Amino acid sequence: MTSPASPYVGRFAPSPSGPLHLGSVVAALASWLDARAHGGRWLVRMEDVDGPRTVPGADQVILAQLAALGMTSDDDVIYQSSRHAVYEAALARLTAMGLIYPCGCTRREIADSAPIHAVSGERPYPGTCRTGLQPGRGPRAWRVRMPAGVHCFEDRWLGRQCQDVAREVGDIVLRRADGQWAYQLAVVIDDADQGVTDIVRGADLLSSTARQQVLGQTLGLPLPRVMHVPLIVDTDGRKLSKQNGAPAVDTQAPLVALQAAWTALGFAPLPDASTAAAFLTQATDAWRLRWHIHPCSA
Structure with missing residues (x-):
């Protein structure tokens, strides 16, 4: 596993197949808060390895949505399509x-x-x-x-x-055979190359973790720590996804979207937060307390 002493590097890695929905924002917020609570870096990576599913322009929509919510990458955005x-x-x-x-x-x-x-x-x-x-x-x-x-x-x-x-x-x-790379290989290589120490993502990817770690071990790569956060489901019990027609998150009201994602993670609303920036500051403190992150590691 990655050494706890390694400088924290987290990431959010959306697929540019459409705009972010609430379920995506939950994963983005959790990974951003964990990075900030540890005093670490937060990266955005576009997982466009599956070319046929990539929607032109969706990457810029996603980056604009994240920026509207107060979350921007601490380094250049990496695209899997450039890493064959x-x-x-x-x-x-x-x-x-x-x-x-x-x-x-x-x-x-x-x-x-x-x-x-x-x-x-x-x-x-x-x-x-x-x-x-x-x-x-x-x-x-x-x-x-x-x-x-x-x-x-x-x-x-x-x-x-x-x-x-x-x-x-x-x-x-x-x-x-058509030349398309599997997500399971790309994600392992990308996390290692970017020095990712901590993966915070949705629980729908929990079942992929063991095989990814086995592959990483086979290649002699460090294994990031992992945290899988709860999924958002629709009225039929299906996880929110672009394939299921989940609506894009409304970034015209960033505080509403952030509060919705925050409560979906099991936290009480932050009523004193009047702006997205204030919300993120308060949420980072609450996240640090919830996960007992010592100030010396932040």
């Missing part, structure tokens, strides 16, 4: 270690051959192509071999978490 060579180098390292193999399975074939795992809720890849492509099949993706055994980590919000990645998830895809 870095991901290629990581894939080459894993290939040299004998851990990468081509997979010719379709999603339907995997669905038909692998039941949903009772714990992870995912369909583990059954390892069909581990010993080679089936006759007449070409590669549809490149997978990395996941080691056997249970991987555990301490989540700062949810406590100890464990997952047998090989059994519950299987070998994960790192690159598709």
Whole structure:
């Protein structure tokens, strides 16, 4: 894990597939407050590795929304779409270690051959192509071999978490045949390259953490501490998302949006805050008290 003595570096990494909704603001606010409470740096990274889902101009909308809420990156914004060579180098390292193999399975074939795992809720890849492509099949993706055994980590919000990645998830895809890089590889490499010490994000990404840490360990990278904060759900119990049509947050009333995100994190409203700046100052103090962050570490 990253040393507690390392200078704190946090990040918010939205996908530019549309404007921020309230659920996104919850994650952004939590990560920003944690960085400020520790006296650290807060970075914004655009996770546009999935080209087909990227909406032109959405990155600038997101940055403008964050600025309206009083949150701006402490360094230049990094775009995953400009980092293909870095991901290629990581894939080459894993290939040299004998851990990468081509997979010719379709999603339907995997669905038909692998039941949903009772714990992870995912369909583990059954390892069909581990010993080679089936006759007449070409590669549809490149997978990395996941080691056997249970991987555990301490989540700062949810406590100890464990997952047998090989059994519950299987070998994960790192690159598709169309050249698209998998989020699981890109996020691990980017966090390491940016010196991220702490990841604060939504609980929907909790299930990805073990596989990301296993991949990071395989590459010899430091592992950031993690905190997964509660999700916002709609009236049907679905998490707010761009895919589900969640409305963009109204940054014309920044204090309203910030208070909504703050209470969604389980805190009482801050009625004395009359501006976004005042709110962020008070919220940082309250966050520091809630998580027992010592002033010497801030």
